[in-house]
Structures are given as structure tokens and as C-alpha cells.
Amino acid sequence: MSTTAIAQKRPLLITIICILGFIGGILVIPIVFSPMVEEIATWYPYYFAFTALVGFISLLGLWFMKKWGAYSYAGLTIVNQIIALVMGLWNFMVLLIPFIVVVVSFIHISKMK
Secondary structure: OOHHHHHHHOOHHHHHHHHHHHHHHHHOHHHHOOHHHHHHOOOHHHHHHHHHHHHHHHHHHHHOOOHHHHHHHHHHHHHHHHHHHHHOOOOHHHHHHHHHHHHHHHHOHHHOO
């Protein structure tokens, strides 16, 4: 199947989410190395970098309409929510955008391979 055929089958919302996510993934790279992240916990920069990488890979899966992309993003969201709760960093905004991505992904999961 050609890239054009895949792009035609990808819902517009998934395309928008992926493009914004890719841009966000690039913009988060300098934040991984910032003192702000190091102040949270000594291990947090490594966790933050790992979750940024897993999020980017998950978005690649969504871009290519793969179910594993939706499932891995949902799993990452759950883990991130638990970590934020345990560390006392959770607020509604921590959940809002990932929740929207998960809901949109699962609405369209029947179109994924």
C-alpha cells in the first residue's frame, strides 16, 4: 500500500494530533536537559527522556495507523498519570491532552491494522 493510500485513510484528527505531537516531541528535547526537570528528582530527566521517546514512537504508530501506536500511547498515558499522582505533580491539564489523544485513537482503532 502506498504512502498516499495510507494518508487518505488516516482521519484528519489523527493527522493533526500526530503533527502537533511530532512538533511537541522536537520542542521537548531541550526541556529534558533543563535544570527545571532535574529539580523534580534526580531520576526524572531519564524518565522524562524515555517517555518523550516512547510518546514519539507511539505517534509514529498512530501516523501509520497501527493499533500498537494507540495501545502504547494509552499505556504511556496511564503510567504518566500514576507517576504524576505519586509525585504530587498531577493536575487536570496533565490528563487533558493525552486523554483526548487516547479517545480519538480508540474511536478510530477499527481503521487501524
